[in-house]
Amino acid sequence: MKERNIQFEIVSESEAIAFMESNNYYFKLASFRKNFPKLNGKYLNLDFAYLQDLAAIDANLRRYLSDVSLAVEHGLKVKILDLITKNKNEDGYSIVQEFRNEKPKSYGRVLSYLKANSYSRDLYKKHHKEPAIWVFLEVAPFGDLSQFIEFYYKKYPSRPLKVIINNMRFAKNIRNAAAHSNPILVNLFTTEDFLPHPTQAVVSEANLMSIDPKLLTDMKVHDLVALFYLNKLLTSDAARNHFYEHGQMVLTRFNRHSNYYETLPSINQFKAILSNIVDYQLTN
Structure with missing residues (x-):
């Protein structure tokens, strides 16, 4: 200096x-x-x-x-x-699976985060096979949330x-x-x-x-x-x-x-x- x-x-x-x-x-x-x-x-x-x-x-x-x-x-x-x-066309579950097919990497990151988070283990155990949108977005980081919103907008x-x-x-x-x-x-x-x-x-x-x-x-x-x-x-x-x-x-x-x-x-x-x-x- x-x-x-x-x-x-x-x-x-x-x-x-x-x-x-x-x-x-x-x-x-x-x-x-x-x-x-x-x-x-x-x-x-x-x-x-x-x-x-x-x-x-x-x-x-x-x-x-x-x-x-x-x-x-x-x-x-x-x-x-x-x-x-x-x-009325959505049940809160199918949209998550559609997103999984469209953006598998983003979906995988969210599920990995849910699994690794010590405070969310109960959510992972109950919902990881078929997560509802309110569970999925609860833990979605900003980047993956953005990707989901863009995906939803296209639909x-x-x-x-x-x-x-x-x-x-x-x-x-x-x-x-x-x-x-x-x-x-x-x-x-x-x-x-x-x-x-x-x-x-x-x-x-x-x-x-x-x-x-x-x-x-x-x-x-x-x-x-x-x-x-x-x-x-x-x-x-x-x-x-x-x-x-x-x-x-x-x-x-x-x-x-x-x-x-x-x-x-x-x-x-x-x-x-x-x-x-x-x-x-x-x-x-």
């Missing part, structure tokens, strides 16, 4: 070492340096404290996005089960499901990043995460959030819009009020040391977008 002109004025070298020994590790912490300008391989005006602060903000943001993703996942299961329950096309499918695969990107602790606040508005052709559905949804469509060329922004649009569609008013309040806490944490990032347009732009997204949860 010192060779790259990262300073230790706000946080001393000994404090930085102690932090990396017990709170974070070099590879993840150092990834946030990509937000800062450098000249001839040397960073300009970058103190270790800035990286430390960004890592903390990012952890708060990931926890927030993980909570939203879990709510969306639950909402997707509620929606698809409601559609199947009200479908029973509908406008509500089309909207969900148009957003689901992008929302999954955010869910996976949050679940696997991948940093969010890196490579913002750069060629690394550049999306040349944002989907028309997400462009329309971004307009509802007062987000400039030009900013959707950033993959993370694009996928965040998809996630929070699904959240608006699939969760309750109480849940969205909670996510609004939680989001305000994340934004407050962004601003604790806002002077660190005064010269970083990428961080300030992302913060403004996140603010619009959080506010959108309370709009009618």
Whole structure:
């Protein structure tokens, strides 16, 4: 870090070492340096404290996005089960076997997960030979849930499901990043995460959030819009009020040391977008 002109004025070298020994590790912490300008391989005006602060903000943001993703996942299961329950052509069993024939790998993953989960062994023993849809989806991970919804849509096309499918695969990107602790606040508005052709559905949804469509060329922004649009569609008013309040806490944490990032347009732009997204949860 010192060779790259990262300073230790706000946080001393000994404090930085102690932090990396017990709170974070070099590879993840150092990834946030990509937000800062450098000249001839040397960073300009970058103190270790800035990286430390960004890592903390990012952890708060990931926890927030993980909570939203879990709510969306639950909402997707509620929606698809409601559609199947009200479908007079389905008994809740045959659709699972059709999915097994269509997507054997996905079906196998769900059953393997059901078998391996210590808390679901009773469900596996009772239902593994012919699982009902409400058992199958109870343990289906997000990826396999997405595959099932797409499969169901092909059999029973509908406008509500089309909207969900148009957003689901992008929302999954955010869910996976949050679940696997991948940093969010890196490579913002750069060629690394550049999306040349944002989907028309997400462009329309971004307009509802007062987000400039030009900013959707950033993959993370694009996928965040998809996630929070699904959240608006699939969760309750109480849940969205909670996510609004939680989001305000994340934004407050962004601003604790806002002077660190005064010269970083990428961080300030992302913060403004996140603010619009959080506010959108309370709009009618």
